[in-house]
Amino acid sequence: MALEGLLVAPWCGHCKNLAPEWARAATELKGKVKLGVVDATIHTQSAQRYGVQGFPTIKFFPAGKKNGQAEDYTGGRTTSDIVAWALDKHQANVPPPDVYEITSQAVLDSNCAGKQLCIISFLPNILDCQSNCRNEHIKMLKKFGENYKRNGWSWLWVEAFRQPTLEASVGIGGFGYPAQVAINSRKGKYVVLKGAFSESGISGFLKELSAGRLTSPLVPLSGVADGKLPTIDDSEPWDGKDGKLDDVEDIDLSDVNMDDDDDAVTMRKKKVDL
Incomplete structure (x- = not known):
């Protein structure tokens, strides 16, 4: 100290x-x-x-x-x-703030409740943005956390589709990832990054937030009671690895009865002859 x-x-x-x-x-x-x-x-x-x-x-x-x-x-x-x-x-x-993955209600509440702002980024599914891609996003967020550490903001991220209630409460979901919002928990309101999720796009957004001169107004959180934050489902944290598609069981075509298909071909021929 x-x-x-x-x-x-x-x-x-x-x-x-x-x-x-x-x-x-x-x-x-x-x-x-x-x-x-x-x-x-x-x-x-x-x-x-x-x-x-x-x-x-x-x-x-x-x-x-x-x-x-x-x-x-x-x-x-x-x-x-x-x-x-x-x-x-x-x-x-003070050291720069950590960028936390939202994996539980406790993570969101401890980092957002009572804070002036918490910056939440919604990163693409790991299959759409593998570990190198995701780590680059997180690295960029840490850089901004360092630049704006005097503001006392908290920084979080979550994988797309992982927290549907959170996404619905801030009007994000289904497309447009990566995305970013700033939540003012004291007012129960938020604002969405309208520009590109890039260094220049986020920089402009954060400058507006820091100066208190937003081009878009703060909007009340949808479906969230006064004084509360969106509901979070417990989830496993990212293991830092690339994503993999689930294994698909091989089908032995010798077990498939092709007789029905042959009959269908025969019927089509009969109809043509008619």
């Missing part, structure tokens, strides 16, 4: 004014960014190490960075300023 440190001195008036704002920000950021206070007159080595020349001084320590690497704080001194700056840094340093 990232840490934001406030270096102060007991005699510093600006430090005393900042203290209540800092305390409120610490409460709001709990679980995301830790906020701490250091008395620089006691911990003089730390103050020297980080080049503290005045008070108060705020330093940001990104999660995962070694050797105590710190960044200078460049935000304001109100609670909202501190929180906004810290959250922006937090989102920039």
Whole structure:
């Protein structure tokens, strides 16, 4: 977890004014960014190490960075300023979101409920788009997840025809795969990607979503109660392999009685003769 440190001195008036704002920000950021206070007159080595020349001084320590690497704080001194700056840094340093396959109600609910948006892609049947093809789609989705990780969206995918209730609720089904929708679970509404399921098509769609300027309006989920998400059937996750057609049993033609066909030919000849 990232840490934001406030270096102060007991005699510093600006430090005393900042203290209540800092305390409120610490409460709001709990679980995301830790906020701490250091008395620089006691911990003089730390103050020297980080080049503290005045008070108060705020330093940001990104999660995962070694050797105590710190960044200078460049935000304001109100609670909202501190929180906004810290959250922006937090989102920039978190790993990209995973792209989950929808295999159960729990997967959909845990990733979509309460989220601003969850991006769901409907990928072709494995027989129509084998493992290399599917992995390329998923790779592209992960790339977009990285690009838009600061938005806090969740990313999911499902094979075509695997979840008919979900497809019906967002007006997708029967054709047009791959496809993509964005669901706002708080509003119980969704919007469909109208362009091509390609890097450029999805990029334009996500830019609209991020800016809040959609060319198509949000539509209520069909057949879904308020505050709920579409019903999901339990299914086995993809094994990562190519698809195979079911084996067809060979038919021994020697077991087939051809007499009826011969009789039919004879009858047709008689009709022609008439």
